[in-house]
Amino acid sequence: MGKIVAVTGNEACAEALKQINPDVCAAYPITPATDLMQRFAGFVSDGKIDTEMVLVESEHSAMSACIGAAAAGGRVATATSSQGLALMWEMLYIAAGTRLPIIMPLVNRALSAPLNIHGDHSDGMGARDTGWIQIYSENAQEAYDNTIQAFRIAEHLDIRLPAMVCLDGFIVSHSIERVEYIDDADVKNFVGKFKAVNPLLDLDNPKSYGPLILTDMYHEYKRAQHEVMTKVPGIALEVAAEFEKMTGRKYGLFETYRLEDAEIAIVVMSSAAGTTKDIIDQYRDKGVKAGLLKPRMFRPFPYVEIADALKHLKAIAVLDRADSFGGYGPLFSEITGSVMSMDTKPPMINKIFGLGGRDYLPNQAEQVLDELVKIAETGKVETIKEYLGVRE
Amino acid sequence: MTTKPLKLRELAKGEDRFAYGHRMCAGCGAPIVVKQVLMATDYPIIASNATGCLEVSSCIQEYTAWKIPWIHSAFENAAATISGVEAMYRSLVKQGKIDDKQVKFIAFGGDGGTYDIGFQSLSGAMERGHDMMYICYDNGAYMNTGIQRSSATPFGANTTTCPAGDVIPGKLQQRKDLTRIMAAHDIPYVAQASPGNWMDLMKKVQKAFEIKGPKFMNIIAPCNRGWRSRTDDAITLAKLAVNTCYWPLYEIENGVTKITVKPKEKKPLTEFLKPQGRFKHMFAPKNKWMLEQAQGYVDAQWERLQKEAAAGEAEKTPEE
């Protein structure tokens, strides 16, 4: 058993990275992820770890240096938020297309304009199609556990893909919570030694990275990339099972809460799931059969498994902490993708909430559940997409 | 490692680390630059490469001209990318995970990928002090995308984004003097070279590899497509660039400037401009002012460089 501490989400992620001791870490500051890297840099300065820090002049260079370092053949990590991730966008595709297992805590934050430093999922959702594995965390414990598991998933010889571990800016990154740390030796043992695949530093077998591939084979490469992604859920579950053995903490591709016998359900990711669970308990006490589904893995998205978990419902509300202007929220779009495979399609609504760090309050969950109760009775949806907690 | 002798007969026997079969245009200056750089040394080399002519033509699915470990990731980040490779090397050596084999790290970028879009990444990597060399092969435009103007494009040149038209006669700005800007980073070694003076170029590469820390070399690389010149003129033009003092050969070592090859007689700039179709309009009588302005700029730059070199000389000679 490791020790129990009171730490912020950023502190917990920094601790996980310290325990893993990556060979290179290239990073650039941005709120709210700055504090994570500062703490990590402190471990390096104090000689607690061997990591070589590359303190670059931009996030574009941070990801570029991570790509160079990972191709060289070693364990690599970075962290960012919001505009930083947006600036990396070009390089995110290149990291994934080059099959480099870089690990990046993404402290979710709103995107400009207007400028806002608080938590929402716009940044992560914008990177949805980059080919990165995306794992979302509800609290500091999950952020810590997911960071450790991410290395195993990403570095698995059948996968070799980059992964971002998402945690809500400020709400999780800067709030102090109870976290159970794993012993250093156990983390080290769990993550294992890094296995280099085709490293640039193998001078005897020179490799060329980053070729030009045109119409003859590009299409096939991209399909191959998708196929690798389809292997991720299986590996993630294997890793989670081993992790449970070590810690007793259980992880799946998503979490369900009082969903098995539910008639209505809210689908929501990250920290908002906690508040929602409380309100579901209250509604259960009142005799309303409400439940929750919290996706953990957003890329690859477990469509079939989620469909199976939702198929018995009479009404579903999907809560998105990001928007697609002129479209539905990104999570809603994925859930409709799941629902498509069901024989009976439950009516669904989409609520956009918490943009730019706007608080997600218990009464918002209540409002959604009340609406779901009505929809379940009548089978009728009035408006599919609406905004929660907007000041009119 | 001892510095290898620069004898043509010996060099010709060495293994090509940049192989033939690449798909750059016939008569292109860039692969000559790469060959000369790699030929100058026996150190193991790992290179990064910015998107551009050299990159797209040297590694096309299944085939690679690079016999050294090589990485291309994007256009504006050859410096950041190689800085990551170098950092990993340092980390693994420090941790005892691999042996120190005195590996040298090079980033190759075109002028667009260096002077313009990659300038921030280059400046950052130099400031961080990585043990690496950045080599810009300067052909004076975005050639790979079809001869668009860059900040390295010389005054007056006709490019596809600053075409010589009825009203605007080509590029109206002088080129950015990147070599000087890199020297202002106070890095240990900065040099300008030309494949027309291969011995000078290779000596500079050899010298740079014996210096720890960030190094920068700017090497002119004639491009017959973009310069509208004959396909067999690359070396002639590379020499004319030097002999007209358009592209002086010099180095700045620890802040001390030295002209490494002084032309026996400084030729008029028109000798460099004339064989190139991109300057053709400048020879029309109404554009005489352009030739004068171009020559004036070269003269002023050459004057300044000579003064700086004289100051460097004075610094080295101790006062009696």
Ligand SMILES: Cc1ncc(C[n+]2csc(CCOP(=O)(O)OP(=O)(O)O)c2C)c(N)n1
């Ligand atoms: C971010 C980005 N912008 C634009 C391009 C398109 N592009 C590819 S190569 C190139 C020009 C390269 O010019 P230079 O660096 O001078 O090399 P050259 O082709 O002349 O050898 C451009 C504009 C790109 N690949 N990436």
Ligand code: SF4
């Ligand atoms: S366009 Fe110019 S730089 Fe590009 S390959 Fe051809 S000659 Fe070389």
Ligand SMILES: [Mg+2]
């Ligand atoms: Mg160019």
